[in-house]
Amino acid sequence: MTPPLPPAICVLGMGLIGGSLLRATGERLSVSGWSPSEGTRAAATAGGFLAHAELEEALAWAVRYDALVVLAAPLTAFDTLLRKITRYAPEVLLTDVGSVKSGVAQQVSAIVPRARYIGGHPMAGTAESGFAAADARLFADAAWVTCLDDGSRMETWDLVAGLALAVGSRVVPCTAIDHDLAVARVSHLPHLLALALAQVAELGGPLALSLAAGSFTDGTRVAGTRPELLRAMLESNREPLVDAADDALGILGVARASLASTGSLERISTGGHAAREGYNHRNDGLTEFELVDPTAADLIAIGAAGGHLTELTRTDTGRTVRGLSHPA
Amino acid sequence: MTPPLPPAICVLGMGLIGGSLLRATGERLSVSGWSPSEGTRAAATAGGFLAHAELEEALAWAVRYDALVVLAAPLTAFDTLLRKITRYAPEVLLTDVGSVKSGVAQQVSAIVPRARYIGGHPMAGTAESGFAAADARLFADAAWVTCLDDGSRMETWDLVAGLALAVGSRVVPCTAIDHDLAVARVSHLPHLLALALAQVAELGGPLALSLAAGSFTDGTRVAGTRPELLRAMLESNREPLVDAADDALGILGVARASLASTGSLERISTGGHAAREGYNHRNDGLTEFELVDPTAADLIAIGAAGGHLTELTRTDTGRTVRGLSHPA
Numbered sequence: 103m104t105p106p107l108p109p110a111i112c113v114l115g116m117g118l119i120g121g122s123l124l125r126a127t128g129e130r131l132s133v134s135g136w137s138p139s140e141g142t143r144a145a146a147t148a149g150g151f152l153a154h155a156e157l158e159e160a161l162a163w164a165v166r167y168d169a170l171v172v173l174a175a176p177l178t179a180f181d182t183l184l185r186k187i188t189r190y191a192p193e194v195l196l197t198d199v200g201s202v203k204s205g206v207a208q209q210v211s212a213i214v215p216r217a218r219y220i221g222g223h224p225m226a227g228t229a230e231s232g233f234a235a236a237d238a239r240l241f242a243d244a245a246w247v248t249c250l251d252d253g254s255r256m257e258t259w260d261l262v263a264g265l266a267l268a269v270g271s272r273v274v275p276c277t278a279i280d281h282d283l284a285v286a287r288v289s290h291l292p293h294l295l296a297l298a299l300a301q302v303a304e305l306g307g308p309l310a311l312s313l314a315a316g317s318f319t320d321g322t323r324v325a326g327t328r329p330e331l332l333r334a335m336l337e338s339n340r341e342p343l344v345d346a347a348d349d350a351l352g353i354l355g356v357a358r359a360s361l362a363s364t365g366s367l368e369r370i371s372t373g374g375h376a377a378r379e380g381y382n383h384r385n386d387g388l389t390e391f392e393l394v395d396p397t398a399a400d401l402i403a404i405g406a407a408g409g410h411l412t413e414l415t416r417t418d419t420g421r422t423v424r425g426l427s428h429p430a
Numbered sequence: 431m432t433p434p435l436p437p438a439i440c441v442l443g444m445g446l447i448g449g450s451l452l453r454a455t456g457e458r459l460s461v462s463g464w465s466p467s468e469g470t471r472a473a474a475t476a477g478g479f480l481a482h483a484e485l486e487e488a489l490a491w492a493v494r495y496d497a498l499v500v501l502a503a504p505l506t507a508f509d510t511l512l513r514k515i516t517r518y519a520p521e522v523l524l525t526d527v528g529s530v531k532s533g534v535a536q537q538v539s540a541i542v543p544r545a546r547y548i549g550g551h552p553m554a555g556t557a558e559s560g561f562a563a564a565d566a567r568l569f570a571d572a573a574w575v576t577c578l579d580d581g582s583r584m585e586t587w588d589l590v591a592g593l594a595l596a597v598g599s600r601v602v603p604c605t606a607i608d609h610d611l612a613v614a615r616v617s618h619l620p621h622l623l624a625l626a627l628a629q630v631a632e633l634g635g636p637l638a639l640s641l642a643a644g645s646f647t648d649g650t651r652v653a654g655t656r657p658e659l660l661r662a663m664l665e666s667n668r669e670p671l672v673d674a675a676d677d678a679l680g681i682l683g684v685a686r687a688s689l690a691s692t693g694s695l696e697r698i699s700t701g702g703h704a705a706r707e708g709y710n711h712r713n714d715g716l717t718e719f720e721l722v723d724p725t726a727a728d729l730i731a732i733g734a735a736g737g738h739l740t741e742l743t744r745t746d747t748g749r750t751v752r753g754l755s756h757p758a
Contacts, residue, residue: 225643245641276637284641287634292645294695295623297702298681302674303615304705308736308756309604310612311712313573315553317620318709320648325706329699336695346630347686351679353626358675367622367664371657374625377632378653381646384639408636428636 105264105414107131108170108195112160114183116142116153118227119199120174121236124151126269132167136160137233145233157183161190170261173198173206177334180206184213197222197262201285202338203249203278220262221249221278223285224271242270245410249278250398260421263414272412272425275398276405286342291350293332294343296325384408388426395420433592433742435459436523438497440488442511444470444481447527447552448502449564452479454597460495464488465561473561485511489518498589501526501534505662508534512541525550525590529613530666531577531606546586549577549606551613552599570598573738577606578726588749591742600740600753603726604733614670619678621660622671624653712736716754723748 110132113120124133124146134152136159137143143153154160164171171194173183180200187194196219200206203221210219226244246266248259263273276284300322303310336343357370388409393400394417401423404411409427438460441448452461452474462480464487465471471481482488492499499522501511508528515522524547528534531549538547554572574594576587591601604612628650631638664671685698716737721728722745729751732739737755 225641227644244643247641274637274640280637281641284634284638287631287638288642288646291630292627292649294682294685294698295627295649296645296706297698298678298685299620299623300702300705300709301681301698302619302677304708305677306612306615306674307734308712309602309608309734310615311709312602312733312736312738313553313575313609313612314616314709315572316555317624317652318616320651321620321623322706322709323648324645325702326710327703329703332703333695333699336699337689337693340689340693344686344690346634347682347689349630349633350626351682351686353629354622354675354679354682357622357626358672358679361665361668361675362672365665365668367661370622370625370629371661371664374628374653375655375657375660377628378624378650380632381628381639381642381650382654384636405640406635406637408640410640 105267106260106416107264108261110167110169112164112169113172115175118231121233122240125238157186170195188214201335203281205338207278218258220258223247245274246271272410274405274410275401283342286346290343291346296322300325392424433595434588434744436498436589438495440492440497441500443503446559449561450568453566485514498523516542529663531609535606548586548590551575573602574599600738602733602738603729611670614674618671619674624650628653720752
């Protein structure tokens with residue numbers, strides 16, 4: 103069974119994620135992309151893809167083919183893109199691959215209230231960027247968040263989840279805010295810690311840098327991300343990231359005080375090791391399930407329990423999903 | 431020219447580092463090792479190495495061949511080993527591969543004051559451990575710290591530096607305390623941050639763990655280290671690590687306050703990115719040098735400037751070193 107798929111997709115922004123999506127779907131769907139960069143358009147055209155130079159043209163194409171429009175540009179460009187969409191394609195099928203979800207959902211409902219929108223976030227990426235790094239296999243086995251709440255249009259969710267499944271991802275349904283709280287801890291905080299670590303090492307001078315090895319290079323890799331992209335991501339998730347930073351400051355502060363006073367790092371060492379082991383074993387005990395005509399709440403419960411969907415089929419009355427989850 | 435080498439080496443502890451040292455030197459030096467583990471001794475014997483079951487026997491072998499004894503056991507075992515050494519081989523040639531240097535130097539001078547000791551620290555390792563993971567190429571292109579101060583026995587330093595060069599490392603001369611201050615920032619703090627990050631993610635529950643991707647796994651990899659080994663390393667470098675943790679808490683605290691109040695992460699984003707770029711370019715402008723009969727202070731200045739030695743030859747009057755460094 104193939105999952106439900108949109109008739110076509112139109113990717114706005116053909117960087118690593120947008121370009122990879124074109125490469126992953128170009129053989130079975132009608133696809134096109136837009137980029138403001140002439141070099142990117144030339145590379146996409148050379149790759150056999152239809153590349154629009156004008157947003158209006160891209161959106162007219164999307165309307166003509168009832169395409170799912172995918173916002174795959176940096177978060178900072180979303181406002182401009184959404185204003186064009188509401189003018190040229192106000193009822194379009196719409197998703198995005200942005201790394202925050204509540205803020206984008208608010209933007210969409212404020213600027214393009216009639217769009218048929220479901221937010222998404224593929225948890226995939228590499229240190230590389232740009233169309234040249236695009237890879238049809240980028241999404242394979244990665245988590246792809248699809249946002250849901252009680253008011254979601256399930257027919258649109260089918261298409262976004264179907265697209266994610268079609269490119270090999272496991273679909274994680276959750277609310278926008280639950281997504282933002284989760285990524286604050288597992289993605290945004292690691293970026294903040296990497297930035298701080300790079301600066302603390304720099305304060306150690308040339309000798310410190312010449313002795314840096316695996317633990318430093320691993321711990322600071324993501325500090326290499328372009329600052330304006332990093333800021334757009336982290337600052338868009340302000341409150342959840344403040345909470346995650348407070349938890350980190352609390353744990354580190356207690357450890358620092360213990361080290362200074364008693365000399366012991368027992369608590370953070372055993373607690374941190376156990377937490378990392380817990381991560382290693384996060385999928386232990388996942389079991390298969392099937393749900394017929396699940397509600398949004400049913401699907402959200404799957405994601406909240408650490409589960410995901412591997413199959414989605416449309417039926418006359420609704421949908422059947424299969425996947426793996428922990429017993430609730 | 432081959433560097434000066436000890437006539438033989440005797441490795442106390444045949445885990446990843448000790449075992450790799452045996453594999454890297456076994457073809458050109460007389461080598462033996464000791465391990466309290468029968469399985470490790472059997473593996474070393476099967477690999478063609480002389481493996482002592484008794485410390486007394488290992489130390490008698492070292493005395494007979496004027497071997498350089500290498501402490502390659504966990505830091506927690508050093509006290510016991512040094513007490514045996516002072517009893518059976520009090521004037522032995524001695525080095526260690528421990529991840530802190532001031533504390534070990536104090537232990538050695540308190541327990542084995544007549545040993546000809548130079549501290550060392552190869553900045554090499556993998557996530558694996560044990561003799562089975564030992565690899566003759568482990569030290570290639572890694573930094574190998576060799577400790578010096580005004581009172582150092584340069585003839586012993588020649589042998590330790592020569593051994594490090596012989597296995598392909600670049601030799602970084604520095605004082606024990608400068609080493610400890612540097613590794614607090616580039617090795618011990620990354621471990622502390624990894625432990626904290628794993629715990630903050632755990633607080634996010636199953637959804638957070640199911641969305642964790644590259645930035646989380648990179649940032650927590652070293653939290654997988656066995657807690658007792660981690661504690662021995664971190665707690666032995668107490669004051670430098672408290673200072674490094676204070677710097678990290680300060681930088682993160684300022685960022686947290688800025689995010690909460692103004693919503694901006696401009697300062698940490700640009701500062702952290704610039705620091706990581708500085709690390710990427712740390713070797714830009716390194717130039718070749720040659721020093722004839724350098725003093726300990728000359729060598730320490732090389733390491734402090736981010737430089738290292740690639741060649742060492744003994745002459746009638748002293749030694750000639752070549753390497754790469756930044757102009758002072």
